[in-house]
Amino acid sequence: MGVGAALWRSVAVYRFLALLYAGVLIAWNQDKYERPYASWIVLTGMVVWTLYAALAYGGGRRQRWPLLAADLAVAVAAVLATAWVETPFGIAQGRPTIPVAWVVAALLAWAVSGGRALGLIAAAAIGAADLVVHLLNRSTPGPVTFGNIVLLFLTGLVVGHVVRMAVDAEVRLARAVEMEASTRERERLARDIHDSVLQVLAMVQRRGAEAGGEAAELGRLAGEQEAALRSLITGAPVPRPRPRIDAAPPGVPNAPAGAAAGEADLRTRLTALASPRVSVATPATPVLLPERVADELTAAVEAALSNVRRHAGEHARAWVLLEDDGTDEVIVSVRDDGPGIPPGRLERAEADGRLGVAQSIRGRVRDLGGTVAIHSVPGEGTELELTVRRPRRV
Structure with missing residues (x-):
């Protein structure tokens, strides 16, 4: 102007x-x-x-x-x-x-x-x-x-x-001014994070390795998060180690027939999340998606289950349902029997900088071109419906 x-x-x-x-x-x-x-x-x-x-x-x-x-x-x-x-x-x-x-x-x-x-x-x-x-x-x-x-x-x-x-x-x-402002903000955040979060993660990694046992595993995870956070604030590619599933659950083959290079069976990813308090239901046939899409959907489901444990308690039950009716859409639902989400809770959490739902779930699915629908009634649990479009094979 x-x-x-x-x-x-x-x-x-x-x-x-x-x-x-x-x-x-x-x-x-x-x-x-x-x-x-x-x-x-x-x-x-x-x-x-x-x-x-x-x-x-x-x-x-x-x-x-x-x-x-x-x-x-x-x-x-x-x-x-x-x-x-x-x-x-x-x-x-x-x-x-x-x-x-x-x-x-x-x-x-x-x-x-x-x-x-x-x-x-x-x-x-x-x-x-x-x-x-x-x-x-x-x-x-x-x-x-x-x-x-x-x-x-x-x-x-x-x-x-x-x-x-x-x-x-x-x-x-x-655009140049905007990029310069973004760079300066990144540098400011990098200084603050280096003086606080990164030092704490480094200390947890060091103390965990010295203590051994379960603390060593905690230290290893802290070290991975420290590396990822350093890459994020410096603009380098973020290392995102994803737990590899070496053995598929019974009835689910390791390499589904018809899987192209770079594709993964979402059933295998989600079934690995099952536990005594997490039930996973998937179709009988492979649900093939690009590996990045499968990884991101799995990470979003992990974040949802983490929220269930954090807000509904360790004894809350959760159900994961994978739906694939052969159309262009794949739907993953995560439901729990917790206390539900009070009205306005998500908005207040995002305003306070707690971005678990906003970024870890909604942000991931939005980047895939999908949508997230949240249905929650206080006292009756919460259900998240993650919908993504299946990329067409070339």
Whole structure:
């Protein structure tokens, strides 16, 4: 908007200065006109339109076609009025039209609004009006007339090109400023995280390795999260180790028939999450998805089950249902018998920076192009329905 506002202000200033120049020439050439009084009528119309255009165009707003068309029509009419005001001899000699350079303001408005294409269209319309004046006078246009028309086309072409370059440069500058602000914010967060979270994770990893036993496993997990967090704040690829399933559950083959390279059976991923308090139901046939999609859906289900343990208690039960009816959609439902989610709880959690549902579940599924529906009634448990579209095989 900064460049646009400056350009429209420049057009308005040019319009007033060109009006002053036209008024001086009209007063100077009064004794040469065939109808001197008519020149003052034309000048009055130019003054009125200049004042109106200064208000109508404003600064930096997107201009509508009616205003641009009216501006060009007034400019063309002012040029054609030369045949009414000037003498046939003056027209034949190639004397300036009544509005002289004032009509270029309309050309500039078109060029600023639409670039080179509109600038050339406006130049063609004004140039054609100049030729019509000679045709009405039955005189042959001279070199001066053709030179003015060439200047009109050059003005429309150059101004339109410069305007497009200025607008593109402003857009690129805005993107650069945004990227710089994002980089500075990342650096600030990196400093804060390094001074707090990363040091705690490093300490847990070190103390866990020293303690051994279950603490060693906890330390190993802390080390993985520390590496992932460091990669995230530095912009490097985030290592996301996914537990590999070496042996599929009974009845589920390790390599489903028909699986292409890079595909995984979502049943295998989800069935591995079963436990005494988590029941998993899947179709009898493989549910093949790209490995990344299967990993992300599994991670979203893990996050949902983690929320069940955290908010509904260790003794709460959960049911995972995988539905695949052969259509383009795959649906995974996670239901629990916990206390449910109070109204407004998710919104408050997101506002407080707790993004388990917002990012770990909704964010993952949204990045896959899917949707998440949450159904919860206080005292009656919660059900999450994760829906993703199955990518078409090429």
